[in-house]
Amino acid sequence: MTVTPASATPALRDARVPADGMYEGRRTLRRLPEGTPRLPYERFEIVPQGRVIGAEIRGLDLSQPLSPVLRDELNRALLEWKVLFFRGQGLNSQQQRDFAANWGKLETNPLLERGSSAEVVRFEKGGSAIPTFENVWHADVTFRERPALGAVLQLHEVPPVGGDTMWADMAAAYDNLPDTVKARVDGATAVHDFIPGFARFYGPEKLIPLQEEFPPVEHPVVRRHPETGRRMLFVNTSFTTHIVGMDRDESDRLLSYLVRQAHVPEYQVRFRWQPGDIAFWDNRATQHYAIDDYAPHRRVAERVAIAGDRPF
Numbered sequence: 001m002t003v004t005p006a007s008a009t010p011a012l013r014d015a016r017v018p019a020d021g022m023y024e025g026r027r028t029l030r031r032l033p034e035g036t037p038r039l040p041y042e043r044f045e046i047v048p049q050g051r052v053i054g055a056e057i058r059g060l061d062l063s064q065p066l067s068p069v070l071r072d073e074l075n076r077a078l079l080e081w082k083v084l085f086f087r088g089q090g091l092n093s094q095q096q097r098d099f100a101a102n103w104g105k106l107e108t109n110p111l112l113e114r115g116s117s118a119e120v121v122r123f124e125k126g127g128s129a130i131p132t133f134e135n136v137w138h139a140d141v142t143f144r145e146r147p148a149l150g151a152v153l154q155l156h157e158v159p160p161v162g163g164d165t166m167w168a169d170m171a172a173a174y175d176n177l178p179d180t181v182k183a184r185v186d187g188a189t190a191v192h193d194f195i196p197g198f199a200r201f202y203g204p205e206k207l208i209p210l211q212e213e214f215p216p217v218e219h220p221v222v223r224r225h226p227e228t229g230r231r232m233l234f235v236n237t238s239f240t241t242h243i244v245g246m247d248r249d250e251s252d253r254l255l256s257y258l259v260r261q262a263h264v265p266e267y268q269v270r271f272r273w274q275p276g277d278i279a280f281w282d283n284r285a286t287q288h289y290a291i292d293d294y295a296p297h298r299r300v301a302e303r304v305a306i307a308g309d310r311p312f
Contacts, residue, residue: 020257027266028175031080033230043070046077053169053286054269055081062086062278063095071102078150079228083167083269083281083288090276091154093120093302100152100280100304107148107305109141110210111198115302126298132201134290137168137262138238140283140305143194145217148283149308155273155301159294166270166289167281170232173261174222177233184254188221189244190235197238218244221258223311225284232285233258234311262287284308 029052032038045058055077066074078084091099093116100106106119112132115122125131140148153165177185193216198207221243223234237259243251261267271279281288283305 020253027172027264029172029266030175033228036228039076041073041077043073046081048081049085049271050269052172052267053082053167054085054271055083056085056087058087060086062089062099063091065098066102075103078280078282079225082169082285083271083279085271086278086280087274088276089154089278091278093117096120096152096154096278096302096304099278100150100306103306104149105307107141107307109305110213111194111202119304121303121305123301123303124298125292125294125300126296133292134288135292136237137259137287137289138197138236139170139234139287141194142219142234142236143192143197143214143217143239146310147219147308148305150281150283151303151305153279153281153301153303155275155277155299157298157300158273158275159297159299162291162294162297163299164270164272164291165279166268166291167286168262168264168288169267169285170234170262170287171225171230171285172267173264174231174233176264177261181254181257182222185221185233185258186231189218190221190255191216191218191241191244192239193217193241194239196241216241219311223284226309226312230285233261235259236262236287262289284311 031052044060047056047058049055057074057077060070074084097106097117097119108118109121112121113124114120123132123134140151174182194210194214195207219234221233221235222231224231235255235258240255240259242248243254246254271277
């Protein structure tokens, strides 16, 4: 038996943590770029739901047209909070489309079940439709050359428990990357493709005819917000296949690390739905996750998406 002399300084044993591990500690949490003036909201009440992301808007009836001044103030709230919640609106499809159209041309999506018009996507869980799965962190339609600016989602039927949706702030995710990782991803591009996300529930007969309409596209791994100028991570589990110029193993390891940043609770907000509630989110700045914990109950939602610009 080895005896340590009483005069010897105890040594800390060697320990190895996994490569690319995530660590506890205080994170940088800011809603807006440094130096942005904090102006009051005068036309509605805003109730924060999280530190950096998510706010409930009170005092508005979204069935009524928006004045240009009100639209601009709501847009300022969207840029600050990234996802806005409106309780009990109960809009019909036309009113939902009209509200979304204040932010631009509306998208159509041939990959998802159609609602009352081509611009309305219907998510019906527990019904007769082909089941899709949104319980993975993702941004919508990043396989498009111009991914969606944002989306307006309304819940029509809500399960008695469960069925929440979560959003993550991808600017906060970028802000907290180690400098060594930022140096690797700034200026890098990645390929996005619709096949990985939809091959989970559609067969080749559905996907092959759409391959020419949606060829693989390259987007920056870190995009700049076109209105705020903030840098944001722009890769996701559903559609990002690889980083250009890296071998497969290196790309897979780096992408795995990057997409895990959405899992950090400090960057998230979670919303418990009631029938008629609306969520309006900035798809450029966020990822979202629809929690699938309510089977066998029904959950019915309709979404209208707003066409966006090419990421840069």
